[in-house]
Amino acid sequence: MRKSINVTLMIIMLSLFSGWASPVDTFGDDSHKGPEKSQRDKSVFSSSYYLKKAMTYKNNDELQLALFFLKIAAALSPSDMEIAGKVTDLKLTIDRKSKSHFRKGEKFYSQNNIEKARNQFLTVLRYDPDNKDALDYLKNKLIPKEYINYTFEQNDSLKTISNKFYKDPELVFLIVYFN
Amino acid sequence: MPETANIKKNFLINILPIFFLLLSACAINGSIFRNKHQAFVSDDFVIVKTTAQDTFSSLAAYYLKDPNKGWQIAEFNRMTTLIPGQELIIPLSPFNKAGLKANGYQTVPILVYHNFSKKKSDKTAVSQNDFEAQMKYLKQNGYHVVSIDQLLNFIDYKTQLPEKSIVITFDDAWRSAFDIALPILIKYGFTATFFIYTDFIGGGKALTWKQIETLSKIGFDIQCQTKTHRNLAVPKKNESLKEYFKSIEMEINYPKKLIKSKLNIDCKYLAYPYGETNNLVIALLKKYGYQAAFTIDRNPNPFFVDKYKIYRSVIYGSYDMDNFKNNLSVFQKTELK
Numbered sequence: 050m051r052k053s054i055n056v057t058l059m060i061i062m063l064s065l066f067s068g069w070a071s072p073v074d075t076f077g078d079d080s081h082k083g084p085e086k087s088q089r090d091k092s093v094f095s096s097s098y099y100l101k102k103a104m105t106y107k108n109n110d111e112l113q114l115a116l117f118f119l120k121i122a123a124a125l126s127p128s129d130m131e132i133a134g135k136v137t138d139l140k141l142t143i144d145r146k147s148k149s150h151f152r153k154g155e156k157f158y159s160q161n162n163i164e165k166a167r168n169q170f171l172t173v174l175r176y177d178p179d180n181k182d183a184l185d186y187l188k189n190k191l192i193p194k195e196y197i198n199y200t201f202e203q204n205d206s207l208k209t210i211s212n213k214f215y216k217d218p219e220l221v222f223l224i225v226y227f228n
Numbered sequence: 229m230p231e232t233a234n235i236k237k238n239f240l241i242n243i244l245p246i247f248f249l250l251l252s253a254c255a256i257n258g259s260i261f262r263n264k265h266q267a268f269v270s271d272d273f274v275i276v277k278t279t280a281q282d283t284f285s286s287l288a289a290y291y292l293k294d295p296n297k298g299w300q301i302a303e304f305n306r307m308t309t310l311i312p313g314q315e316l317i318i319p320l321s322p323f324n325k326a327g328l329k330a331n332g333y334q335t336v337p338i339l340v341y342h343n344f345s346k347k348k349s350d351k352t353a354v355s356q357n358d359f360e361a362q363m364k365y366l367k368q369n370g371y372h373v374v375s376i377d378q379l380l381n382f383i384d385y386k387t388q389l390p391e392k393s394i395v396i397t398f399d400d401a402w403r404s405a406f407d408i409a410l411p412i413l414i415k416y417g418f419t420a421t422f423f424i425y426t427d428f429i430g431g432g433k434a435l436t437w438k439q440i441e442t443l444s445k446i447g448f449d450i451q452c453q454t455k456t457h458r459n460l461a462v463p464k465k466n467e468s469l470k471e472y473f474k475s476i477e478m479e480i481n482y483p484k485k486l487i488k489s490k491l492n493i494d495c496k497y498l499a500y501p502y503g504e505t506n507n508l509v510i511a512l513l514k515k516y517g518y519q520a521a522f523t524i525d526r527n528p529n530p531f532f533v534d535k536y537k538i539y540r541s542v543i544y545g546s547y548d549m550d551n552f553k554n555n556l557s558v559f560q561k562t563e564l565k
Contacts, residue, residue: 094268094275094315110330110565113323117273121317124270167532172564175328184385187532195507195536222470227511 096125100132112143112176147177154186167191196227274318278310291318299372299390322388326531332561335528336379338395338540339555340499343433344404349545356408362543362552363416366394371556373418375449376497380520383531383538392558396420397522397540399453399499401428401435406443414446423453423499423522426483437490444491452487452495452518454479461504473508480512497521503540510536528557 103118116139123132154169166186173183197214207225208218215223266277274291284298292300301318302308310316327334341359342352349355354362366373372390379395381387396413398405401424413420422443428434435443444450454460458479463472484495496519500509503524513521513536520535527539541555 098315117319117323121270121273121275125268125275168562168564171326171328171333171532174326175330175564178325188385191532192534195510217469220469223473223508226473227515 094125096122096129096132099125100135103135107139112139112146113178115139116143143176147173147180147183150176151180151183154183158186158190163191272320274320276316276318278312278314278316280312282310282312284310287316287318292320300388303391325382325385325388327389327391327559328564330565331563332559333530333564334389334391334393335530335558335560336374336382336389336393336395337528337556337558338379338397338522338538340524340540340542341396341398341405341409342400342542343402344408345545346408351544351546352542353404353545354543354547355545356412358545358547359409360412361549363412363418365549365552366418366556367416373416373420375419376421376451376520377449379529380535383520383529383533383535385531394556394558397499398422400425400457401440401453403433403435403439406435406439410443410448413448419447419449421449421451421497423451423497424483424487425453425455425457425501426486427456441491444493450487450491450493450495451497451499452480452483453499454501455482455486457501459502459504460500460509461502461506476509477512480509480516480518484516484518499540500524505537526555528555528560530560 099118099122103115103122106112106115106118116136119132119136119139123129123136126132150169150172154166154173157163157166157169170183170186170191173180174187177183199210199214201210207221211221211224212218265279265282268275276287276291278287284302285295287301288297289295300322301316304319304323305316341354343354344356344359345353346356349358369392371392371394373396374389374393376395376397378387378389379393382389382393396418398409398420401422405422422435422440424435424440429440430436440450455478458464458475460476460479463469464475467475480498487493487495496517498513498518499522503522505521505523510521520538522538522540524542525537525539526541528541529539533539543552543555
C-alpha cells in the first residue's frame, strides 16, 4: 500500500515539474501543432490603428484591403457599433461597384470589345475576389474556343456539317474523331 | 486472482512511471524551445508581436504550416525585414490570388533556354558566364523561381504567387543544359522544367534517359516537346489533311507514352516546337489529357492567359543583361477602377 502511494506521488511530482497538461496559452515553434483561435492577447492590440489603416486603403480604392482591416478592427472591438456599421457600409459599396463594372463588362463583351470587357471584369474581381460570373468571363468566355458546339438538325448528315464548317465534305473524319 | 493482482502491481510500479517520465521529457523539451508571442488569432488572420527569434519563414511555418510562404507575410505587411516587437498581420488564406491592384495586374514571365556553351555564346547557346550572371541577378533582386505546377495554380485562380515570380524552362533536351546550366540552378536553389522531344534523346549532343531520370529524381520537372520536333501547326508539303492529322496525333501521344514507360512520369504540359499551334493541335492536346501548352510568344503571363497558349520568352546567347532584364516584367499597368 505504501509503495502504491509513493508511485502515485511520483507521478504527480513529475507532472508538476514538467508543466505537462498545464494551461499555458503560448505559440511555440512546434509547427505540427498550429495556431488555435485565441482572444488572450486582444487587449494588447489597438483597433484604432487598424481602423485608420482601413480608411487609408478605402481612400486609395483598395476596398478588399480596407474591408480586411475593418474586420480586424471589428474583431478587436466587437462591441464597437461604429466599426460594425463601417463594415456593412463598405460591403454595400463593394457590391455596388462590382455590379456596376460587371454591367459595363457585359456591354463591352456584347460589342465584341474584348480588351475593355476584360478590364471591367478584372475590376469586378479586384473589388469582389469571389465573383464567379466575372471569373467565368475572364477564364472562359473571353478566351477563344478551338471548337464550335453544334446541335444536329433534321436533314443534317456528317458530310453536310463538314461542308458547312470546314468547306470540305471529306473532313468528316475530324467530326467523327472528336465526337 | 493473486497473480492478476501481482501483474497490476508490477505494472503500476514499473511501467507507469516510465510512461510518465517519457511524457514529461517531451513536455520539458517543448517548453524550452517555445517562442512566446503575443498574438491574437481569428479564423481569417493572426496579429502577432514579433520576437528576436522570428523570421518570415518561421512565422509561416507555424501559422501557415508552410515555411515557404514567408513571402506571403512579408508582402501583405509590405516589409522586407522583421524588427522585434513589431506588430504583424498574418492572413491565413491568399489575400490577392490574381495579383490585382488599382493600377494593374500581376504577370509571370517564363524564360526559355536551349543550348549552352562553356565559353562563347551564339544565337541559341548561352555561355556559362552569362547564365550564371542571369541567375545571380534573379537571386539578388528577389525573384521567386516557381514551378509550372505552381504557375498553373495561379492561372487556375487557386493560389497566390509571390509578386516577383518567374518560371525557368529548357527546350529540346540539350546535354549542355545538364552539364552547364544544372550546377548553376542547384547553386541558386532554383527549380526548372525540361521539355524534351523524345527522338533527340540519346543523340550526340542530347541528354540520355539516365540523365533525364537523374534530373527528375533531384526534383526537376520533365515534360513533353513532341516526338520529332516537327512544326505542329503547319502541314508538310504534299501531306494530306488526314496524314497531317495522324502525324500530329502521334507527335502528341507517343512521347507521353514513352516518358511514362521510361520514367513513370505523367506529362501534363507540352511546349510547341517553334512555339506554333492551331485549333486542331489544341483539341488533340485536350483529348490526350494535356493540361496546358507553351508557345514562344514573348510576353509575361497574367492569370487569365489561355492555358494552351501560355507565353514564354526565349533567352538567346546574344543577349546582354539589359536584353535579359527586358524579359522579367512582373506587372502590367492598366487602370482597374
